[in-house]
Amino acid sequence: EIVLTQSPTTIAASPGEKVTITCRASSSVSYMYWYQQKSGASPKLWIYDTSKLASGVPNRFSGSGSGTSYSLTINTMETEDAATYYCQQWSSTPPTFGGGTKLELK
Amino acid sequence: EVQLVESGGGLVQPGRSLKLSCAASGFTFSNYYMAWVRQAPKKGLEWVATISTSGSRTYYPDSVKGRFTISRDNAKSSLYLQMNSLKSEDTATYYCARQRWETLFDYWGQGVMVTVSS
Numbered sequence: 001e002i003v004l005t006q007s008p009t010t011i012a013a014s015p016g017e018k019v020t021i022t023c024r025a026s027s028s029v030s031y032m033y034w035y036q037q038k039s040g041a042s043p044k045l046w047i048y049d050t051s052k053l054a055s056g057v058p059n060r061f062s063g064s065g066s067g068t069s070y071s072l073t074i075n076t077m078e079t080e081d082a083a084t085y086y087c088q089q090w091s092s093t094p095p096t097f098g099g100g101t102k103l104e105l106k
Numbered sequence: 107e108v109q110l111v112e113s114g115g116g117l118v119q120p121g122r123s124l125k126l127s128c129a130a131s132g133f134t135f136s137n138y139y140m141a142w143v144r145q146a147p148k149k150g151l152e153w154v155a156t157i158s159t160s161g162s163r164t165y166y167p168d169s170v171k172g173r174f175t176i177s178r179d180n181a182k183s184s185l186y187l188q189m190n191s192l193k194s195e196d197t198a199t200y201y202c203a204r205q206r207w208e209t210l211f212d213y214w215g216q217g218v219m220v221t222v223s224s
Binding site for chain 1: 150151152153165167201206208209210211212213214215216217
């Protein structure tokens with residue numbers, strides 16, 4: 001099973017600040033997917049195929065990476081971006097998720 | 107608009123069974139793999155089961171294999187999860203999710219809570 005490790009576990013950012021969340025895989029994966037989950041809500045697909053934004057996702061978000069290291073970046077933090085973000089892989093079964101990164105507003 | 111609505115959750119004793127349902131609308135249900143993903147309280151996401159478009163193929167992680175069964179009724183646009191021999195560690199919110207390209211979860215239901223406790 002491929003283990004995904006996200007860092008940091010929690011991060012606080014001010015509006016306008018740049019934020020980067022990292023996801024490291026225990027083995028190489030072809031693509032990484034990212035989900036946003038707000039408190040009390042279900043997850044939403046946010047980024048797919050490593051760098052493609054899901055429908056409705058603001059272009060201040062971006063994704064990058066390859067092999068065992070991937071990242072999600074917010075160019076300029078906005079209030080609505082406060083949420084928990086999860087990475088996910090399915091290069092091998094079982095699909096696995098990272099432990100999540102909670103992004104808080106400073 | 108894609109909608110996934112789960113039902114059937116509740117409080118159940120350890121060792122007992124429970125069946126979850128998911129009603130899908132807004133897309134051609136029979137064209138998509140479907141899945142269940144769960145989230146224990148204050149914890150992360152865990153994949154529970156996947157079923158192919160026809161229902162002929164099913165996939166499970168070791169943690170639920172032999173105890174959980176995923177099924178579907180394409181005529182009713184419905185997905186199911188039969189959970190047997192429930193354990194306290196199965197306590198979680200269970201989400202019904204549509205899969206895209208068999209590798210990611212592009213739409214999620216609102217979730218249904220399952221609590222396994224005596």
